[in-house]
Amino acid sequence: MKFVTERTERAAVGTIYQVFVELDSHLAQRDPEFRYDVEAGLARLKNSIARLEARRPGRGSDELGSPAYTSVSTDQTSALTSWLAGSHGSQIHRYLQALNVAGLRITSANSPEFAVRIADGIRGERWRLSWLPDRALSLAQAISAMVLDEILIAHELDSATMLAVMGELAADLSMPLTQALSQLASIKKWRQSHAATGLSTSTPSAAGNARRSVEHEAPDSIRELHPPCVPAQMRPSPMAT
Known part of the structure; x- marks a missing residue:
């Protein structure tokens, strides 16, 4: 299993944020009433990354x-x-x-x-x-x-x-x-x-x-x-x- 380090996380966040923004724009074009909550989506992703990082060998789970x-x-x-x-x-x-x-x-x-x-x-x-x-x-x-x-x-x-x-x-x-x-x-x-x-x-x-x-x-x-x-x-x- 590949774990995400702090350095790769920082590098990935900007790119992923842009992907979320583009996703919001794409879906809004198809449905003008649709709006993807970019900040909430990014927060959920960062939360998942943090939990995976916490289970990396050598890190306590408490x-x-x-x-x-x-x-x-x-x-x-x-x-x-x-x-x-x-x-x-x-x-x-x-x-x-x-x-x-x-x-x-x-x-x-x-x-x-x-x-x-x-x-x-x-x-x-x-x-x-x-x-x-x-x-x-x-x-x-x-x-x-x-x-x-x-x-x-x-x-x-x-x-x-x-x-x-x-x-x-x-x-x-x-x-x-x-x-x-x-x-x-x-x-x-x-x-x-x-x-x-x-x-x-x-x-x-x-x-x-x-x-x-x-x-x-x-x-x-x-x-x-x-x-x-x-x-x-x-x-x-x-x-x-």
């Missing part, structure tokens, strides 16, 4: 609250950069520090919850989440779900802003916040009950020690760790005998 990255692909780096530059705000950046994002797995230093990559499809990667095992998610959705769990571990109960951010993260998963919280509470209660009775509550690392492909083992390993996540009212009735 400045921007970035997660640790291990063997991630170019597409994954692009998706993560877009997620970091999204609309959730700086409030969540510190929660990212506990995450370790690898090519096939996302884990947390604070929580047993995890995500695994199960396949690569036409629309990109598909991931499964430990507390939503019956849904295929994008990488961005998996990150949102992991961050939501991190916030619940150490969040500000009286913060209306943080509550709104949690609602946005749940919306990334196409579900109301109340449903996401209920799902997480159910999983954590299940883990606690198994721990109390001495039954296995395997951590994410226990599911991937075998030298098999994560894509093949992920669905089964997740279901072994967690009960079916289907609301009672949605479960099929027993067949009449």
Whole structure:
């Protein structure tokens, strides 16, 4: 992956700024009512460059609250950069520090919850989440779900802003916040009950020690760790005998 240094960034900004201006002019000629926000576009670009620079080897990730990255692909780096530059705000950046994002797995230093990559499809990667095992998610959705769990571990109960951010993260998963919280509470209660009775509550690392492909083992390993996540009212009735 090619990183942009301060010198090349300064040289590129003027050129890119001119490109944005020309783009604005070109689109305005086709649609007189259209105006491209050059300053906003340049600001977003510089923000992305800064985040890529912060992840350069030898640079700490704590400045921007970035997660640790291990063997991630170019597409994954692009998706993560877009997620970091999204609309959730700086409030969540510190929660990212506990995450370790690898090519096939996302884990947390604070929580047993995890995500695994199960396949690569036409629309990109598909991931499964430990507390939503019956849904295929994008990488961005998996990150949102992991961050939501991190916030619940150490969040500000009286913060209306943080509550709104949690609602946005749940919306990334196409579900109301109340449903996401209920799902997480159910999983954590299940883990606690198994721990109390001495039954296995395997951590994410226990599911991937075998030298098999994560894509093949992920669905089964997740279901072994967690009960079916289907609301009672949605479960099929027993067949009449």
